[in-house]
Amino acid sequence: xxIYLAALGGxxxxxxxxxxxxxxxxxxxxxxxxxxxxxxxxxxGVFLGITIFCLWCAVMVMFDIRDREQHKRDRV
Numbered sequence: 001x002x003i004y005l006a007a008l009g010g011x012x013x014x015x016x017x018x019x020x021x022x023x024x025x026x027x028x029x030x031x032x033x034x035x036x037x038x039x040x041x042x043x044x045g046v047f048l049g050i051t052i053f054c055l056w057c058a059v060m061v062m063f064d065i066r067d068r069e070q071h072k073r074d075r076v
Contacts (some may be wrong), residue, residue, distance in 0.1 A: 003063060010059040011052055 023032045038044055
């Protein structure tokens with residue numbers, strides 16, 4: 001169960017980094033607020049759910065890759 005919760009934490013970490021980059025490099029604070037309002041409406045909720053699921057899958061793959069690297073290092 002820990003690995004699934006850790007992956008969910010990784011998803012929110014990725015989303016926060018993406019938001020910080022939007023504010024800092026692309027849209028600024030006003031533009032990011034407009035974007036967030038669009039994401040959190042009815043259709044945006046579906047988009048956000050699909051995004052969270054896809055990022056969760058990617059984080060699980062990254063965990064697996066790291067685990068395989070660790071096992072490979074332990075065998076040598």
